[in-house]
Amino acid sequence: MPRTLFEKIWDAHVVRKPEDQPTLLYIDLHLVHEVTSPQAFEGLRVANRRVRRPDLTVATVDHNVPTTDRSLPIADPIGAKQINTLRQNCHDFGIQLFDIDSAEQGIVHVIGPELGLTQPGMTIVCGDSHTSTHGAFGTLAFGIGTSEVEHVLATQCLPQNKPRTMLIDVCSALPEGVTAKDLALGIIGRIGTDGATGHVIEYAGDAVRELSMEGRMTLCNMSIEAGARAGMIAPDETTFAYLQGRRFAPQGAAWTEAQDYWKALQSDNDATFDRKVELNASALEPHVTWGTSPGMVVPVTGCVPDPAAAKSDADRRASERALEYMALTPRTRIQDIHVDRVFIGSCTNARIEDLRAAARIVKGYQTNRSVNAMVVPGSQAVKRAAESEGLDRIFRDSGFEWREAGCSMCLGMNADILQPGERCASTSNRNFEGRQGRGGRTHLVSPMMAAAAAITGHFTDVREWKFK
């Protein structure tokens, strides 16, 4: 029977399928960070349980770490305690930790692929909803809660009900200046933030094939913002070229063998999906969110919508509430919205290609006087790569702050937050109320769009940018 990519990976990981019970699924890689793991390790201790496969478990610190000078002690005692707790847990249970002073430290969804830990055909979990990022490699990767983190630590397995499947087929090519982020926002704008609930998305089509691994990661990353359990893209030559030679990727004969296996990880031609969505990439524009949910999004050439035109009463009230929070009036042109802050970072858009794209816009310009802008590389490796290419100089010369790696202002667990009322062009993934700081107003955009807003002080169509 023809199977989808998802079904092939699922089937290959079934440990047990009891009658009338969820499938027991084997987990190949468990990524751990400081925020969602302490209670899980504590649970193991209380029940006198061990970590079954510390060799398949990798940890880093990313969510609450400061992005300022790493030689200084962490000022926040509660944050420091959480980091110390992870250190102790990794030590006690024998888990590899890429600590704050490690050359490999970074956002967990950036370092997994970067180190070659993320490989096609795997099942990957992490106590973080953006685990869907790893699906870019043709893996089944999904976010879990702390109880499930404990479950995987103890058993290397998870009882799971099989999700449904959704194919998002994107034909044609993305126009210049329109990125994977715009594609992701365009999809969410179309299907809604619960449009893929209960489903695993497979992204396919020419536009997806043309994406770099960085672009694919951005797209899969945002799957959760459409409610999906996971997002995935079948591996191909782009995937293999990215992985070859990375630290934990197979080497020598094992590489050839692995590639043979990975090449079979495609949906069969006649495989059926529970749902299909078709999009034409050539019609896409750069996108900007206007509200407090990623589905509240319009093209940069558009205007803030009028709640009166909402489809339902509930939608109208949600729009009105969002506009009040965002301090926007209906029918305002998106390009007339001014920003106070610009954040280029997060597991969505802080990889080297994202920083290159932003730097290209910024080069030769100064940030607007009223804008405070910062770049937070996704990992120390991204930071080094950017510095070796001179991107840090371009950003600094134009007035950006250049920081150490971490989640930073995507969720504002550390000191990097918006002040009440501040408006931010952000390359992150969530524009929820207060996400980047209480009273802060977040507009989600691509790295190029964020960079352009930093220069002009308002949202600007990057397709018309005059590069220097």
Place this chain on the structure above:
Amino acid sequence: MTPFRTHNGTVAPLDRANVDTDQIIPKQFLKRIERTGFGEFLFYDWRFLPSGEPDSSFVLNERRYRGASILVAGKNFGCGSSREHAPWALADYGFCAVIAPSFADIFANNCMKNGLLPVTLGEEEVAAVIENARTIDNYELTVDLERRTVTDGRGFSASFAIDDFQRHCLMEGLDDIGLTLLCEADITAYERTRCELIG
């Protein structure tokens, strides 16, 4: 886990769609390393003004909803971050069940692990419950997991679907890690064949 069989309690209406887990428990409270004590921070930015004073316009601060143990809300409840701190906060505050037209996957899963029951009802049924909770003092519902029903003893009655196994675990208060550990032989056998498969 405390077993959940049936629960009767007063209902608080939160008539908003897409309530995300950042709202349920804001990030500044995620640095704690305990599982308990999150209730006081539930819906923090909505319950409290920037000054720290309670915001009297927020529904949970209305005197009549104090002690409510069933929350009813709009669709896609619990979307966003996978933080289990969200169900911890709801349960610690005193909620035993949340009723909504739909829930985000990870959130619903996290609830089940903590004896907090996510009850999916139809949009019209949810609207009716919200209306009743607004207009009837001390409006109470009974959520019966065994029968999969929600009733108010005044004529409202609705049934809900839930995965059989999850229902069983909730009703018995089972430790599902313990159940998986019973499959040790299967896991070891799988690991052996997987090794052969991928080298």
